[in-house]
Amino acid sequence: MGAGNILVVDDDPNLLELLRIRLESGNYQVTTALKEDEALKAAQGQVFDLSIVDLKLAQGDGITLMQALHLINPQMPVIILTAHGSIESAVEAMRKGAYSYLTKPFEAQDLFFQMERALENRRLSSEVNRLKNLLKEKYDFDNIVAKSGKMQRVLEMVARIAQTDSTVYIHGESGTGKELIAKAIHLASARKNKAFIALNCAALPETLLESELFGHEKGAFTGAIRSTKGLFTQAHEGSLFLDEIGDMPLSLQAKLLRVLQERQFYPVGSERYVEVDVRVVVATQKDLEEAVKQGGFREDLFYRIHVIPIRLPPLRERKEDIPPLVEHFLKKFNEQMRKEIEGLTPAAMQRLMLHDWPGNVRELENTIEYAVAMAQQNWIKEDWILQTRTLQAPEPLKPLKESKDAFEKTYLTNLLQISEGNVSRAAKLAGKYRADFYDLLKKHGLKAEKFKKTRPEGPT
Secondary structure, eight states: OOOOEEEEEOSOHHHHHHHHHHHHHTTOEEEEESSHHHHHHHHHHSOOSEEEEESBOSSSBHHHHHHHHHHHOTTOOEEEEEOGGGHHHHHHHHHTTOOEEEESSOOHHHHHHHHHHHHHHHHHHHHHHHHHHHHHHHHOGGGSOOOSHHHHHHHHHHHHHTTSOOOEEEEOOTTSOHHHHHHHHHHTSTTTTSOEEEEETTSSOHHHHHHHHHEEOTTSSTTOOSOEEOHHHHTTTSEEEEETGGGSOHHHHHHHHHHHHHSEEOOBTOSSOEEOOOEEEEEESSOHHHHHHTTSSOHHHHHHHOSEEEEOOOGGGOGGGHHHHHHHHHHHHHHHHTOOOOEEOHHHHHHHHHOOOTTHHHHHHHHHHHHHHHOOSSEEOGGGSSTTSOSSOOOOOOOHHHHHHHHHHHHHHHHHHHTTTOHHHHHHHHTOOHHHHHHHHHHTTOOGGGGOOOOOSSOO
C-alpha cells in the first residue's frame, strides 16, 4: 500500500483532516484542498497520481472540478465521494470520466481498496503507453495495431510481465506477430539495453541447430575451423526468442530443458560448461499439448516453457484492426514506392473485411504491397485486392438473387460486429448514407442494438 501522491478535495474540514490522517498512515503523500481554486492551483504545481473529490462542494460540484483537473492531467484517476441520496449523480460522474465512487459514510479499507485499484490501473496504463513509445522509437509501433480489445489485453499483459524473468510462451498462427510481441517484452524489461537474439527452430537441421544454440569448439565436427559462441551465450543478460519451438528435435529438447533448469550448458565438443543469464521467450503455431500426447514434444519441457502463456488472436478475430493496419501499410509502401495512394474504395475495403486471412497480418501486408504496386490511380479498387485468391471454398451454385442476399446479409453482419452496433460508423465503412444503411438492415432483419457491447456503469 502507499507510494502515491494524492489530492483530496472536500469542503468539510473535519472529514478532510480525517482523510489526510488515514491516507498518511497508509504511506501516501497527501495534499488537501477545501476549495476548487485551491485544488486547481495544487494540480498546476505538481503531478498527482490520484484525486479524491467530494461530489458536493461549497462553491460548485465535484464533476466540474474533475473535468477541470483532467484538463491539467488527463490520465489522473478521480474517485468521487457522494452522499447516499446522490448515487445517480455519482454514476453520471463516472460517465464523464470518474474512475469510481464511494458512498459516505465508508470504511477506510473500502477507500484503500478503490485507491489501489485506481493506482494500479494508472500504473498499467502508463506502462502500456511507455511500451508503445518504446516500440515506436525502435521497431515502429504502428506494426502492432491494438485498437481491438483482444490486442489491448495482449499489450497489457506484456506490460505486466516484462519486468519478470519468467519464461514466456507465445501461441499464435503464422503471421500474427509473435516475434514483434517478443521484442516488446524485451524492450519493456530491465534487459532492454542488452541483446535480443531470435532463432527459428524450424529453419535449421538438428546438427546445425545444436551448434547455433550452444556454440562449438574448434574441430568439434567437420567444418568447425574455429570456436563459435552460441546464441545462448550471445544473449547473456538479454533475451533469447525461440520461434517455432514445436519443431525442435526431441534430442535437443532434452538439452534445452537442462539449460532452462540449470542455466548452464556444454558447447558442442567442449568439456567446460558455460553459465548464462538469459530470459527465454518461445513461440509456436502448433498445439503443443497435442504434440505431447502424440510423443512429438517432451511433457517436462512443455511445462517448463508454459509459464506465462500469451495467445495472439488471428486477424479474423480482430477485424476492427484491419482499417488502421491498412492505413499503416499504405503509408509504408507509399514511401517505399514513391506513390501517393490515398486509400481504398469502399468495395476494396469490403473485400478485405470479408476475407478470413489465414496468413493474418503478414498476408494483409503482402496484399496491400501488391495493390500499391499495381495501382495506377490514387485509390485502390477491389480489382487489386486478393485478386488471385478465393474468399470462400467453392459451393454449389445458387440463384443470383439468393447469392446476393446471402452475401449482403453476411457483409452487414460483419460491419455491425466491427462497429459494435454503431450505425454511423458501419454506414461510413460501407460507403452508404445512414438512411440507406438502415433500409438494408431492415431488409435483412438485422438490429444494430444486438451488436452493441454492454458497459458496466459501476466499478468492476
